Amino acid sequence: MLLNVIDILSQYWELFLIGQYPHGPLGGLVNTLILASLALIIAFPLSVLLAVARTSPYGIFRHPVTVWVYVMRGIPLIMIIFWTYFLVPSLIGRNISGFTTMLCTLVLYQSAYLCEIVRGGLQSLPAGQTEASRALGLGYFRTMVFILLPQALYNSIPSLISQFISIIKETSLGYIINAQEMTFAANQVNNQLLVKPFEVYFILAVTYYLLCFGLTQLAQWFERRIDTKRQGDALIAT
Amino acid sequence: MIIFSKVNKWYGEYQALVDVNAEVKKGEVVVVCGPSGSGKSTLIRTVNRLEDIQGGQILYNGHDVYGVDSNLNTLRSRVGFVFQNFNLFPHMSVLDNITLAPTKLKGLNASYVKTKALELLDMVGMSHKANAYPNQLSGGQQQRVAIARALAMEPPAMLFDEPTSALDPEMVGEVLSVMKSLAKEGMTMMCVTHEMNFAREVADKVWFMDAGRILEVAEPETFFQNPTHPRAQSFISDIRA
Numbered sequence: 001m002l003l004n005v006i007d008i009l010s011q012y013w014e015l016f017l018i019g020q021y022p023h024g025p026l027g028g029l030v031n032t033l034i035l036a037s038l039a040l041i042i043a044f045p046l047s048v049l050l051a052v053a054r055t056s057p058y059g060i061f062r063h064p065v066t067v068w069v070y071v072m073r074g075i076p077l078i079m080i081i082f083w084t085y086f087l088v089p090s091l092i093g094r095n096i097s098g099f100t101t102m103l104c105t106l107v108l109y110q111s112a113y114l115c116e117i118v119r120g121g122l123q124s125l126p127a128g129q130t131e132a133s134r135a136l137g138l139g140y141f142r143t144m145v146f147i148l149l150p151q152a153l154y155n156s157i158p159s160l161i162s163q164f165i166s167i168i169k170e171t172s173l174g175y176i177i178n179a180q181e182m183t184f185a186a187n188q189v190n191n192q193l194l195v196k197p198f199e200v201y202f203i204l205a206v207t208y209y210l211l212c213f214g215l216t217q218l219a220q221w222f223e224r225r226i227d228t229k230r231q232g233d234a235l236i237a238t
Numbered sequence: 239m240i241i242f243s244k245v246n247k248w249y250g251e252y253q254a255l256v257d258v259n260a261e262v263k264k265g266e267v268v269v270v271c272g273p274s275g276s277g278k279s280t281l282i283r284t285v286n287r288l289e290d291i292q293g294g295q296i297l298y299n300g301h302d303v304y305g306v307d308s309n310l311n312t313l314r315s316r317v318g319f320v321f322q323n324f325n326l327f328p329h330m331s332v333l334d335n336i337t338l339a340p341t342k343l344k345g346l347n348a349s350y351v352k353t354k355a356l357e358l359l360d361m362v363g364m365s366h367k368a369n370a371y372p373n374q375l376s377g378g379q380q381q382r383v384a385i386a387r388a389l390a391m392e393p394p395a396m397l398f399d400e401p402t403s404a405l406d407p408e409m410v411g412e413v414l415s416v417m418k419s420l421a422k423e424g425m426t427m428m429c430v431t432h433e434m435n436f437a438r439e440v441a442d443k444v445w446f447m448d449a450g451r452i453l454e455v456a457e458p459e460t461f462f463q464n465p466t467h468p469r470a471q472s473f474i475s476d477i478r479a
């Protein structure tokens with residue numbers, strides 16, 4: 001079994017790593033990472049805006065975002081994948097690649113989850129921070145930009161990394177719409193070998209696991225750092 | 239400088255301020271005291287609209303605080319406010335805490351603001367910690383920085399809400415001495431505090447509050463020796479005990 005695994009790896013590592021590139025589209029682990037990172041990079045600023053709206057004193061901003069968040073969090077990701085897959089081409093009148101579909105889906109879906117993380121970060125700050133800033137004469141937006149968001153985002157780093165882990169795992173669903181990524185690559189390998197599905201998917205699982213485990217460690221490291229800093233803050237200012 | 243006339247405030251059903259009429263004159267130091275829950279914090283927080291009022295009027299430096307035309311942020315930037323819990327911004331250095339408002343609100347040149355900030359830090363005895371972060375400071379040091387931060391906008395009056403209550407006893411003195419030197423320079427001050435020695439030494443007037451009303455306004459000596467209101471009498475015998 002282990003020999004088989006090593007054998008498969010030595011023969012197909014390129015496919016696992018970068019898909020058919022350079023003879024075909026880029027795929028594999030590299031594309032999984034690109035897809036997940038792009039999703040995070042685009043969804044994150046969006047989610048900060050959503051979180052600001054969601055904590056806004058004005059209902060016009062708050063209510064639509066609240067609905068958005070509830071809807072996105074209340075339906076399975078795969079439904080949104082299908083909707084994007086069928087809806088977007090009919091809206092814009094041309095086909096989009098599996099990769100783009102998956103990217104759009106993840107951005108929509110994750111914007112809601114990331115929004116809740118940022119909102120949690122904002123709301124867990126002591127009320128005294130807002131009061132002190134407003135008392136100095138800084139307005140709502142300056143308070144948000146200079147006082148609240150820097151602290152909230154910093155404190156949210158561990159949760160943001162955890163969410164990145166979820167995104168990485170969610171990219172594997174791109175397989176069903178032929179998005180080039182690692183699961184898709186593993187399936188190609190499996191189709192060529194036919195007789196060793198267990199070994200192939202074992203490699204796939206281990207790769208996901210190692211990737212996510214590493215990120216979990218990183219998240220925990222940040223968490224400890226932030227805790228130490230918080231204790232320092234709390235030591236005197238309670 | 240600060241004039242309260244017929245100020246009424248409710249928290250839902252509960253009336254926290256009842257027909258408050260009082261005045262803090264320019265250059266005066268007023269100490270507000272009274273039992274817990276009497277409305278001291280509520281009163282001082284109405285001056286910069288951290289709390290809204292439902293009736294009456296407050297004039298600050300000639301401006302109607304709750305008037306339709308008053309710009310809230312401009313008004314607040316003209317009121318120095320010091321909190322019980324300091325509320326320094328933990329993600330900024332001491333210096334940045336102080337320069338934030340003047341740079342953002344007045345758009346002043348950065349090096350000028352920094353020079354002014356260092357002068358203020360010098361005044362509160364904290365210039366050696368200009369580059370430290372709040373969590374590296376003791377409570378007394380944090381509160382002195384908070385005072386410097388409030389002074390940075392050069393407000394005509396300073397409000398203090400129990401500035402020493404969150405401090406260990408050995409740090410109370412350093413904060414009070416900064417407040418005393420401010421008073422000596424002629425700063426108009428309204429202080430909610432339980433530090434009766436501070437009231438005796440520095441205050442021009444003591445306001446005694448109970449159940450949302452100002453029951454007695456007196457000079458400190460008179461207030462401590464011969465309080466007229468029975469509630470004030472029992473309050474003073476309580477703090478003596």
Ligand SMILES: Nc1ncnc2c1ncn2[C@@H]1O[C@H](COP(=O)(O)OP(=O)(O)OP(=O)(O)O)[C@@H](O)[C@H]1O
Nearest residue numbers: 249250252254272273274275276277278279280281
């Ligand atoms: N946000 C609020 N909602 C409802 N009631 C409040 C609120 N803030 C204060 N109160 C009530 O208003 C009254 C006055 O409160 P305030 O904080 O002004 O008292 P205080 O004199 O400052 O007391 P302390 O010495 O304990 O600080 C209290 O009975 C309090 O329970």
Ligand SMILES: [Mg+2]
Nearest residue numbers: 278279280400
């Ligand atoms: Mg109080």
